[in-house]
Amino acid sequence: MHRFANPARFMRLSQVVLPWLAVVTVALLAIGLVLALVVAPPDYQQGESVRIMFVHVPAAWMAMCAYTSLAAASAAALVWRHPLAEIAAEETAPLGAVFTGLCLVSGALWGQPMWGTWWAWDARMTSVLVLFFLYLGYMALLNAFDDPTRGRRAAAILALVGFVNVPIIKFSVDWWNTLHQPASVLRLGGPTIDPSILAPLLVMGLAFTLLFATLLIVRMRAALIERKIRALEATDGRMFG
Numbered sequence: 001m002h003r004f005a006n007p008a009r010f011m012r013l014s015q016v017v018l019p020w021l022a023v024v025t026v027a028l029l030a031i032g033l034v035l036a037l038v039v040a041p042p043d044y045q046q047g048e049s050v051r052i053m054f055v056h057v058p059a060a061w062m063a064m065c066a067y068t069s070l071a072a073a074s075a076a077a078l079v080w081r082h083p084l085a086e087i088a089a090e091e092t093a094p095l096g097a098v099f100t101g102l103c104l105v106s107g108a109l110w111g112q113p114m115w116g117t118w119w120a121w122d123a124r125m126t127s128v129l130v131l132f133f134l135y136l137g138y139m140a141l142l143n144a145f146d147d148p149t150r151g152r153r154a155a156a157i158l159a160l161v162g163f164v165n166v167p168i169i170k171f172s173v174d175w176w177n178t179l180h181q182p183a184s185v186l187r188l189g190g191p192t193i194d195p196s197i198l199a200p201l202l203v204m205g206l207a208f209t210l211l212f213a214t215l216l217i218v219r220m221r222a223a224l225i226e227r228k229i230r231a232l233e234a235t236d237g238r239m240f241g
Contacts, residue, residue, distance in 0.1 A: 007084050007224055014217050025214050028207035035200035043197065049113050054200055056106035058208035059099050063131060064166050066096030066212060070138070071163040074156035083227075084220075086152055089159065090142060091219035095212055097135035103128060123172035127165055134162040 036054035043050035073089035076082060107125065108118045119125065141155040142148075193201065 007087075010084055011221060011224060014221055018214070018217050018221075021210060021214050021217070025207060025210040028203060028210060032200055032204040032207045035203055039196075040200050041196055046114060049110060050197065052106055052110040053197075054204045056103060056110055057201060058205040059103040059106060060128070061205055062208045062212050063096060063100040063103050063128065064169060065209070066092055066099055067131060067134070067159075067163065067166055070096060070135075071159050071166075074159040077152065078156050078160075087220050087223045087227075088216070089156065090152075091216055091223055093135050093138045093142075095215055095219070097132060097139070099208075099212070100128065100132040100135060104132060124169060127169045127172055130165055131162075131169065134158070134165065138162075 032054070036051055040051070040054070042048050046053075070089055070092045073085045073092060076085035077089055104125075107128075111120070112118050138155045138159055141158055142151045145151040145154070
C-alpha cells in the first residue's frame with residue numbers, strides 16, 4: 001500500500017479511476033433517489049416522512065466513516081510523515097463536516113413530525129453534534145499556527161483523540177436510553193427493516209460512499225496540483241530573486 005501512496009503514482013491512477021467512479025456515483029445516486037422517492041412505499045407509522053431517512057441514515061454513516069478515514073490518515077501522517085496522508089486527512093475533514101451537517105439537518109427535519117421537536121439532547125444527537133465540532137476544530141487547528149507543520153500535527157492529534165467519539169455514536173442507543181431506535185441494519189441478527197425500505201437505503205448508502213470517494217479524489221488532486229504550483233513559484237522566486 002505504501003508504494004501506492006506516492007503522490008505521482010496517485011495522480012496517474014486517480015486520473016484513470018476518477019471518470020469511471022464519477023459515472024457510477026451519478027448512476028447510483030439516480031437509481032437510489034428513484035427507489036427512495038418513487039418506488040419505496042410510505043412507512044405504516046412514519047408515512048411519507050420515512051423518505052427523509054434515505055438521506056439522513058447514509059449521511060450519518062458517512063459522517064462516521066469519514067472521521068474514521070480522517071483518523072487513519074492522521075495516524076499515517078504522524079507515523080510516516082507521508083505528504084499524501086496529510087493531504088488525505090486535510091481534504092477529508094470538510095467533506096466529513098458536510099455529511100455530518102446534512103445528518104443533523106435531516107435528522108431535525110425528521111424529528112419535528114415524528115418526535116414533536118427539532119432537537120433533543122439525547123446521547124446520539126449530542127455525540128453527532130460533538131463530531132461536527134471535531135471536524136470544525138480539526139480545520140481550525142490546521143490554520144492556527146504560523147508553522148504549517150505544527151498545525152498539521154496538532155490537528156492530527158485532535159483527530160486521533162476525537163476518534164473515541166465514533167464508537168460512542170454507534171453504540172449510544174445500546175448504552176443509554178435515547179429517542180433513537182436500536183440498530184436495525186448493521187446488527188448481528190440481520191436487518192429488521194422491510195426489504196422495500198432496506199433496498200433503497202442500501203443503494204443510497206453505497207451512492208453516498210462513492211460520492212465521498214469521488215469528491216475526496218477530486219480535492220486531493222487539486223491540493224497536489226496546488227502544492228506543485230507553489231513549489232514551482234518558490235523555485236522561480238529563488239532563481240530570479
